[in-house]
Every structure is written in structure tokens, then in C-alpha cells.
Amino acid sequence: MTGFAADWLARREVYDARARSRALATALAKALPANPRLIDLGAGAGSLMRWLAPILARRQRWTLLDDDPALLGVAIERSAGWALKQGWAVKPIGKGAISIAAPAGAIEVHTLRRGLTAKLPLAGQDAVLCSALMDLAGQAWCRRFVASVAKAGLPALLCLTVDGRLAWRPPHRADRLVDDAFHRHMTRDKGLGPALGPDAAQALGALFADAGYKIRMGKSDWRIPRNDAAMLADMIGGHAGAAEEAWPAGAPTIARWAARRRAQALGRRLTLMVGHLDLLALPPAGR
Numbered sequence: 001m002t003g004f005a006a007d008w009l010a011r012r013e014v015y016d017a018r019a020r021s022r023a024l025a026t027a028l029a030k031a032l033p034a035n036p037r038l039i040d041l042g043a044g045a046g047s048l049m050r051w052l053a054p055i056l057a058r059r060q061r062w063t064l065l066d067d068d069p070a071l072l073g074v075a076i077e078r079s080a081g082w083a084l085k086q087g088w089a090v091k092p093i094g095k096g097a098i099s100i101a102a103p104a105g106a107i108e109v110h111t112l113r114r115g116l117t118a119k120l121p122l123a124g125q126d127a128v129l130c131s132a133l134m135d136l137a138g139q140a141w142c143r144r145f146v147a148s149v150a151k152a153g154l155p156a157l158l159c160l161t162v163d164g165r166l167a168w169r170p171p172h173r174a175d176r177l178v179d180d181a182f183h184r185h186m187t188r189d190k191g192l193g194p195a196l197g198p199d200a201a202q203a204l205g206a207l208f209a210d211a212g213y214k215i216r217m218g219k220s221d222w223r224i225p226r227n228d229a230a231m232l233a234d235m236i237g238g239h240a241g242a243a244e245e246a247w248p249a250g251a252p253t254i255a256r257w258a259a260r261r262r263a264q265a266l267g268r269r270l271t272l273m274v275g276h277l278d279l280l281a282l283p284p285a286g287r
């Protein structure tokens, strides 16, 4: 298990929803059949389903795959709460699964506890999806992933892959040092090989293009405003902690940077942009 906190996934959900590329989601929707079956790899608490299902707007069946059973439980809870808030009835359809009576067609949500190093269960699916996952993966895993998606002839929508662009405003003279250390930390092995981190989206684009796929990329940047001090504090803490692990000798510089950034966040004088890319890969015609 990889240890992503449900609270953190909830805090980022609003930024994810604002950032995701609607153009790519709409293009995927056009490529899908009437009652699609979709698998969301590393689905966490299920935020991609809650954003994408209404855009697909038809009867659909989701499999949320993750190796963290607690997060999968939260995914079902949050998805049921999300549906009820919109006035849509929800009923359980077995262990870890619900059916949501959405007006455009029922949304079935199933959960599957499975690690991503196991063979991916792609048989019977109409699309492979993920969100905030691919920067955790290594080159060899990505190569195997693209090969299995291409073999199954499926479209893929890979959302919110960090691409290395970061803009703290106002700038600080240590930004570059701290950001570089943070990005070095991103490339550590998270269980899927030495992670590609900010290079993942481009690497996956190239792999899919080599497999004959049509590729579209869209920016899906987070824009954290000055009035969200809590989110900025999370970002500063996470950034500084990771940077220090990657650059222990830089601890004093990082501590000074973090103290300054915290003061700015509290004083509502800080904003942050975190660059991400969404990638849509459509299989060659006739598959």
C-alpha cells in the first residue's frame, strides 16, 4: 500500500476538478460506445469518476482499482454522498459496489483491490483511465502499461500528470533549489520502478504514438489562490519535506524558504501554480 491520505485527496479534489481538461474528456466521450465499461487505475477516493461520469452522460460501469482498501471504501462513501447530494438514488449492488440512478443513465461503481504490478484486468473494458498516477510510475512499467492497453485496443485518458512547471508568486530566490530537490524526490521508486515524475506525460505520449495511437495533450494546471491558506500550507509542507529528503545538506535553506512561504500564505500574499498535463490516447482506427 502506498499511503495517500483520504483527507489530502479530498482537499485536492476541488483543484483537480477545476484543472482537468474538459476538451479531452469530451473527445473521449465521443469515442466511447453506448454503455461503456471504464477502469480507473489508482483510483484512490474516486474523484475522477465524480468528475467524468456526468460528462460521459450515459449508462456506464466503472471499476475503481487501487491497492488501498481503505481508500476504496472512502471512494464508495464519497460517491454515494455526491450522488445523493444531487438527488440521485443510490443502491448497493454487492460488496464494495453501488449503482447510482443518474438521469442520463445508471452509473455502476465497482471497487477492485489490486496492485498495479499485477496483470491489468483490461478484458471487457472500453477505456483505461487514471488521474494523478502516472508521475509515480517508471519507464519499464509505462512501457508494459502501454503495450497492454494497445494490445487490448483501448483508448486511454491519463489525467493530471505533474509536468514540472511550478510558479510560486511572488518568487523567492531559493525557489529553484527547493523545486529541483522536490523534483528529484519525485523520481524515487514508489513501487512501480524509479518514477518518471515530471517526464511521465511526455514519455507516455511517445510510447502511445509509437504504438500507432493518436495523442492529444491538454494542460490541467492547479491554480491555488491566495485565500486558500490551508492548501498552500499543505503544499509548502509537502514540498519542503520532500526537498529535504532529497537534499539533506539544503535543510537550512529549505527551512528558511518554508518559513517565508508560510508567512506569505498566512498573510494571503502567496499564490501557486502546479503544472499538470492530461493525455488522451486514441487507438488507430479499425481496432
Ligand SMILES: C[S@@+](CC[C@H](N)C(=O)[O-])C[C@H]1O[C@@H](n2cnc3c(N)ncnc32)[C@H](O)[C@@H]1O
Residues within 6 Å of the ligand: 002, 003, 004, 009, 016, 041, 042, 043, 044, 045, 046, 047, 048, 065, 066, 067, 068, 071, 114, 115, 116, 117, 130, 131, 132, 133, 136, 190, 191, 192
Ligand atoms: C495521488 S493518488 C491519486 C488518487 C486518485 N486517482 C485521484 O486522482 O484522486 C495515487 C493513487 O494511486 C494508488 N497507487 C499507487 N501505487 C499503486 C500500486 N502500485 N498499485 C495500486 N494502486 C496504487 C494509491 O493508493 C493512490 O490511491
